[in-house]
Amino acid sequence: MQGIVYKSTGSWYTVKSEEGDFYNCRIKGKFRIKGIKSTNPIAVGDLVTFSLEKNGDEEVGIISEIKDRKNYIIRKSVNLSKQTHIIAANLDQVFLLVTLNNPVTYTSFIDRFLVTAEAYAIPAILLFNKSDTYSKEEKEEVSSLVKLYRKIGYQCIELSAKKGENVQEVKTLMKDKISMFSGNSGVGKSTLVNVIEKNLMLKTAEISEQHLQGQHTTTFAEMYDLSFGAKIIDTPGIRGFGIVDMENDEIGDYFPELFALKGFCKFNDCLHVDEPKCAVKEALDNDKIAWSRYRSYLQMILGEDENYRVDIYKSD
Ligand SMILES: Nc1nc2c(ncn2[C@@H]2O[C@H](COP(=O)(O)OP(=O)(O)OP(=O)(O)O)[C@@H](O)[C@H]2O)c(=O)[nH]1
Ligand SMILES: [Zn+2]
Numbered sequence: 001m002q003g004i005v006y007k008s009t010g011s012w013y014t015v016k017s018e019e020g021d022f023y024n025c026r027i028k029g030k031f032r033i034k035g036i037k038s039t040n041p042i043a044v045g046d047l048v049t050f051s052l053e054k055n056g057d058e059e060v061g062i063i064s065e066i067k068d069r070k071n072y073i074i075r076k077s078v079n080l081s082k083q084t085h086i087i088a089a090n091l092d093q094v095f096l097l098v099t100l101n102n103p104v105t106y107t108s109f110i111d112r113f114l115v116t117a118e119a120y121a122i123p124a125i126l127l128f129n130k131s132d133t134y135s136k137e138e139k140e141e142v143s144s145l146v147k148l149y150r151k152i153g154y155q156c157i158e159l160s161a162k163k164g165e166n167v168q169e170v171k172t173l174m175k176d177k178i179s180m181f182s183g184n185s186g187v188g189k190s191t192l193v194n195v196i197e198k199n200l201m202l203k204t205a206e207i208s209e210q211h212l213q214g215q216h217t218t219t220f221a222e223m224y225d226l227s228f229g230a231k232i233i234d235t236p237g238i239r240g241f242g243i244v245d246m247e248n249d250e251i252g253d254y255f256p257e258l259f260a261l262k263g264f265c266k267f268n269d270c271l272h273v274d275e276p277k278c279a280v281k282e283a284l285d286n287d288k289i290a291w292s293r294y295r296s297y298l299q300m301i302l303g304e305d306e307n308y309r310v311d312i313y314k315s316d
Contacts, residue, residue, distance in 0.1 A: 005046045006223040025050050025061030043086040044221040071121045088221045088233045093123045097183030099130045100138050111296030118254035125155045129188045132160040161192035174230035197226045251300050
């Protein structure tokens with residue numbers, strides 16, 4: 001039988017079969033996946049082959065095979081072992097919720113997120129939330145951000161989760177796909193998910209309550225079916241993507257507008273920092289590339305970690 005992993009608690013996996021039934025499954029014997037060394041061989045979102053076995057009165061599934069992943073997201077554990085944990089696999093898209101103020105979302109944060117999504121090969125969509133609260137100036141600022149990111153090729157939606165404005169557009173994009181929502185604390189993730197599907201209680205809230213009580217909680221991702229044919233993966237305690245290890249000479253590949261200029265610089269291995277005859281610097285001088293994006297790029301190259309806000313274009 002074939003199925004998708006909806007939940008994993010370490011040694012047991014909840015798998016939904018193609019027929020739509022849920023089974024408790026486990027792995028028999030040694031099970032290794034080529035390429036990735038991780039603490040968990042199977043993650044939420046994985047497509048697996050399994051067969052049923054009698055275990056006393058119960059029928060349990062034995063997973064024998066896992067299909068190649070189209071992508072996966074990881075987290076490095078913070079303890080000394082630095083082990084890699086696969087949070088989820090086979091995502092169709094990830095939504096990043098952004099608010100200008102309350103809380104501030106910095107362009108450096110957006111760009112880091114987009115670079116990571118590119119590196120993971122997961123399409124990212126920007127949701128500019130709380131549109132009901134914006135002043136005229138803020139509306140203009142959001143408009144120029146939307147224009148900037150659309151030009152690069154990212155889908156952007158301005159919405160109000162609270163008022164339900166443009167939420168239908170998000171639902172339309174989610175249909176028949178596996179999605180994940182990310183964003184800083186307070187941008188409205190729970191509010192949005194609650195208007196998208198009323199009776200869905202995500203764990204995110206429970207987990208933070210337990211944190212308040214100082215309890216230890218393990219954070220496992222879980223997949224949910226929504227009523228309109230969409231799936232979402234909830235990753236309690238994870239606000240964004242983990243940091244992916246990237247070499248300096250590959251970071252530019254994950255900025256689509258920089259990647260498009262690859263080969264046009266004088267030097268093949270140009271990092272677009274202070275090399276002569278650099279096509280990226282030239283595009284920057286002509287406002288063909290946004291200053292805010294280039295600043296984010298430099299920050300990643302230089303390994304800086306602070307957030308900042310800069311004008312999108314130098315001439316602004
Ligand atoms: N005015 C307005 N407020 C909103 C909107 N969306 C969310 N909020 C409010 O913003 C606050 C934070 O929303 P949450 O949905 O809890 O944010 P979150 O991203 O889930 O936050 P964490 O759980 O901390 O990650 C709440 O007071 C919401 O009512 C919106 O579109 N407009
Ligand atoms: Zn260059």
